[in-house]
Amino acid sequence: MASRPVGRRRADRRSPRRERLDVPAGHGHGHGHGDHVVDTSVVDADAIVARRVRIVVAAILAPLITAAVITMIVLWPGGGVKVASYQTETARGEVTKLVACPEKRDQCDLATVQLSDGPDKGKAAPVQVPQAGKAPIPVKVGDTLMLGVQSDATDIADRYQYVDHDRTKPLLILAAVFALAVVALSRWRGLAALGALAVTAVMLTQFILPAILKGSNPLLVAVVGGTVIMAVALFLTHGISAESSIALSGTVAALGLTVLLGWFFTKLTLLTGIAPEGASAAKQFFPNLDLTGLLVAGMVIGALGVLDDVTVTQAAAVWELSAANPAASRAQLIGAGLRIGRTHVASVVNTLVLAYAGAAMPVLITFAIQGLPGQYVVSTELVAMEIVRGLVGSLGIIAAVPLTTALAAMAVADRSRDLAGTENNN
Incomplete structure (x- = not known):
């Protein structure tokens, strides 16, 4: 009797429940390696997948996006939020001449600045600037400066004060x-991504910040603004499709979890939100401003971009797995998708935590100089705030992997079997 091949004997002994789905090379938006490319358009065009995704969109995604848009319209801030007493007129100009100050030769330099805008546009104004060697970046002839304007000064010599170098160019x-780099690499999709970036900037400056300053709940504003930003960014960058709809559903679910975790641990660690630079000034002019809510809202906004990357990658990975094996079951797709997600999350979480640590580097250096104990340092609000931000954002990212993978697997699992069953019934 001829013996069976070893591989066949192993396959026979394997239980169907323990079958694993091979992960195709090149999965997940370039996170894999290899030359194998799977055409996922067949998955998007599948009638079974379309029907399942329509159920998800109709039951979850469409109501959430509709509610977010309606809430955004209701909360949209009417009018400006500027505080008149806190406003400063500004001007810019180029340094054409630089001499020592006549009366304080050892303390400052006197720059002649040709004004390019402001109330005296086109005129030359004398401006006192930091002396070379007494400022991190000395002022030189040819530099463009940003200036503050003392509007009630009658003499042009007293009207302008040095603020900083103009870094616009x-x-x-x-x-x-x-x-150019984005468009050169991604072409039309890169151009769409730049459009999504512009929408994000508009949402932040025209809705999220003004609405919070107008007194709206920061958490609600962050969730609403984040949902709208993600919907526009995903659909504009990746197109309106079953895959991007599933990715957006996973993003919104992870976003909600991030909000809950952020609120809970902010309360648990007794963070006030007053520690960040500028918080006390904002509270002074807007006494009703909820700084704790603002802190959590910042966590949510900070995690949005990484959530987008994770959910799009997971949806794309499951789509490729289904395209390679239309008969793959839900359990097989989830298992393979999670194996892909583990590697991705390990690197992304580290990136997010390091980003927050980098933002807190001056504070950490100050504590290091003081030689304070580590337990003391991490308990201070400035450091604890960054720890909570980094870990809460990371938990949201971790949750996004199984959430998006499960949604994608439910949409594309057993495509060939379902299709065969439909044809037999007909």
Whole structure:
């Protein structure tokens, strides 16, 4: 009797429940390696998948997006939120001449600034600037400066004060290089991503910040604004499809969990939100401002971009797995998708925590100089706030992997079997 191949004997002994789905190379938006490319358009075009996704969209996604848009319209801030007593007129100009101050030769320099805007546009104004060697970045002839304007000063010599160097041009150059790099690599999709970035900027500056300052609940504003931002960003960048709809559903679910975790641990750790720079000034001009809610809202907004990356990757991975094996079961797809997600989350979580640690680096250095005990340092609000931010955001990212994977698996599992059953019934 001829013996069976070893691989066949192993396959026979394997229980169907323990079958694993091989992960195709090149999965998940470039997170894999290899030359194997799977055409996922067949999954999007599948009638079974379309019917399942329509159920998810109709039952979950559409009501949530509708509610977010309606709430955004209701909360939209009417009018400005500027405080008149806190406003400062501004001007800019180029340094054409630099001499020592006549009366304080050892303390400052006197710059002649050709004004390019402001109330005296086109005129030359004398402005006292920090002396070379007494400022981190000395003022030189040819530099463009930002100036504050004392509007009630009658003499032009007393009207302008040095604020900082004008960095508009180098920032625009950096933005242009970034935009060209995105478009060069991703082409039309990159252009769409830049459009989504512009929508995000508009939402932050025209809705989220003004609505919070108008007295709306910061958590509600962050959830509503975040949901709208993610809907626009995902559909604009990746198109309106079954895959992007599932990714958005996972994002919104993880976003809600992040809000709950952020609120709970902010209360548990007794964070007030007063520690961040600028918080006390904002509270002074807006006494009803909820700083604790603002802190949690910042956690939510900070985690949005990474949540987007994780959910899109997980949905794309499950789509490719289904395209490679239309008969794959829900359990097989979830198992393979989670194996992909583990690697991705390990790197993304580290990135998020390091980003928050980098933002708190000056504070950490100050504590290091003081030689304070570690337990004391982490209990201070400035450090505890960054720890809560990093860990809450990471928990939201971790939750996004199984949530999105499960939703995607429910949408595309057993495609060929369901289709065969439908044909037999007909």
